[in-house]
Amino acid sequence: MNAFPAVDPIPLPAPVWLFKLLHIVTLALHFCAVELLLGGLLVATCLCFFGALRGGAPLLRLNTALSLSRRLPIVMTYVINLGVPPLLFAQVLYGRALYTSSVLIGVYWISVIFLLMACYxxxxxxxxxxxxxLSAWWLGLSAWLxxxxxxxxxxTTMTLMIRPEVWQAMYSASAMGNHLPPHDPTLMPRWLFMLTGGLVFAGLWMVWLAGRKQIEMPVRSYLAGLGGKLALVAMVAQVLVAHFVFHNQPDKVRESLVASPLYLGAGFAWFGAAGLILLAGAWAGFKKPTTAAVGWLCVLLGVLAAFGLTVFRDGIRDLTLLSNGYDVWHRAVVTNWPVVGLFLVLFVIGLATVGWLVSVMVRAKPVSEKVI
Ligand code: HEM
Structure with a gap:
């Protein structure tokens, strides 16, 4: 029996490839922001915690934590605003699977809004x-949790959406949306992959911050050294987790991933970026560079890794769904070109505006950053 609900009779207003392209671009950017938040917050919390302990250089650690913490609310705006577009594109492309999974765990799904507000x-x-x-590491820890x-x-939602075989039993058990799905071996590695990636991004971010002139020199040097070492160690951990993400997939999905030039290429792009991050991390950890150019190189590597992982992850979803009888490319399409054209113009203007906002922020007159 096909578990997917009946297809919406309204055809797609634009080609599937266009939705997929927009989905991947916006989701990769969402992942960049998510990783900065998850990793930056944990590092700032640890710095506060260890700064509060006796010994070492508590003020240096607190000032380093400040360079991250004062940017976290801004990062959160990007997490949210860059989360909305992929949510819309995912609903258009995978609505029958995504709505089903989010309704099945509806209580948890809707709680995201309240958890998000509390975290913010x-x-x-x-x-x-x-x-x-003040150290206040417990506030950071609560936000991180x-x-x-x-x-x-x-x-959980994104893995449940590709498991139609468990939907019926879950719904029969309860229609209240308060039951979690049965054990899925791919869930934990997938979550850990994002968490370890957060630490990689935090490390790269710290090397980038080391190039900012408004931060005091001892803090910049500390940021570069610690950030480099963190990126190095976390990258090794993420590669290990990536192994489990891949090997816990069903045989058929793994074989199809390797057979596809696109997904294989994306996997290699991610591995290439990972290798370069390892080198950059080792070098920065040892040399403690405080130049903007090194920081921007780290940004480039992070973005490359994010795009590689997003395309590969997309492959895992499409191929798993295909093995369950859901072909994302098989949809009725009646393209409304004037609307598509208008959308693309507005999309480019939107991206350019965000780019301009970021550049204003980067070029803003430096305000000395240190604790009172
Ligand atoms: C603290 C806030 C957030 C965190 C930590 C976070 C984290 C994540 C993570 C880890 C994933 C990957 C899940 C996986 O596939 O294993 C993800 C995917 C996603 N997030 Fe976020 N997110 C946050 C906020 C948001 C918000 C506010 C939105 C939308 C309004 C959003 C939209 C999405 C979408 C649409 C996906 C998956 C898209 C797809 O698979 O096509 N996220 N997020």
Whole structure:
């Protein structure tokens, strides 16, 4: 029996490839922001925690935590705003699977909104405390637990949507949306992959921050050294988790992934970026560079890794769904070109505006960043 609900009789208003392209671009950017949030928050929390302990250089650690914490609320705006477009594109492409999975765990799915608001509030509280010279690691930890919980709910929904074989039993057990899916061996590695990736991104971000002139020199040097080492160690951990992500997939999915030049290429792109991040991390950890150019190189490597992982992850979903009888490319399409044209113009203007906003932020007159 086909578990997928009946297809919407309204045809797609644009070609599938266009939706997929837009989906992948916006989702890769969402992942960049998510990784910065998950990793940056954990690092700032640890720095506060260890800064509060006796010994070492507590003020240096607190100032380093501040360079991250004061940017986290801004990162959160990008997490949210770059999460909405892929959600819309995913609903258009995979609505029959995604709506089913989100309804089946509806209570958890809807709780994301409230968890998100609490997390956002805690980010401000955490930073405000650090600015006053307080450690407040418990505020950072609470915010991180909420963010990690949100990531877990999203991973659960995205894995449940490709498991139509469990939907019927879940719905029969309860239609309230309060039951979690049965064990799925791919879920934990998938979630851990995002968490370890967060630490990689945090490391790269710290090397980038080391190039910012408004931060005091001892803090910049500390950022570069610690960031480089963190990127190196976390990258090794993420490669290990990637092994489990891949090997826990069903045989058929693994074989199809390797047989596809697109997904194989994306996998190699991710591995290539991972290798370069290992080298850059080792070098930065040892040399502690404080130049903007090195920081931008790290940004480039992070973005390359994010695109590689997004395309490969897309392959896992499409091929798993295909093996269950859902072909994302098999849809009735009646393209409304004037609307598509208008959308693309507005999309490019939107991206250019965000780029301009980021550039204004980067070029803004530096304000000295240190705790009171
Ligand atoms: C603290 C906030 C957030 C965190 C930590 C977070 C984290 C994540 C993670 C880890 C995934 C990957 C799940 C997986 O496949 O294993 C993901 C996917 C996704 N997130 Fe977020 N997210 C956050 C907020 C949001 C928001 C506010 C939105 C939308 C309004 C959003 C939209 C999405 C979408 C649409 C996907 C998957 C898209 C797809 O598979 O096609 N996220 N997010």
């Amino acid at each position: 509030w805690l980010l401000y509280r955490f930073n405000a405390a650090i600015e006053r010279g 909420l963010a990690g919980g949100i990531a877990m709910i999203l991973s």
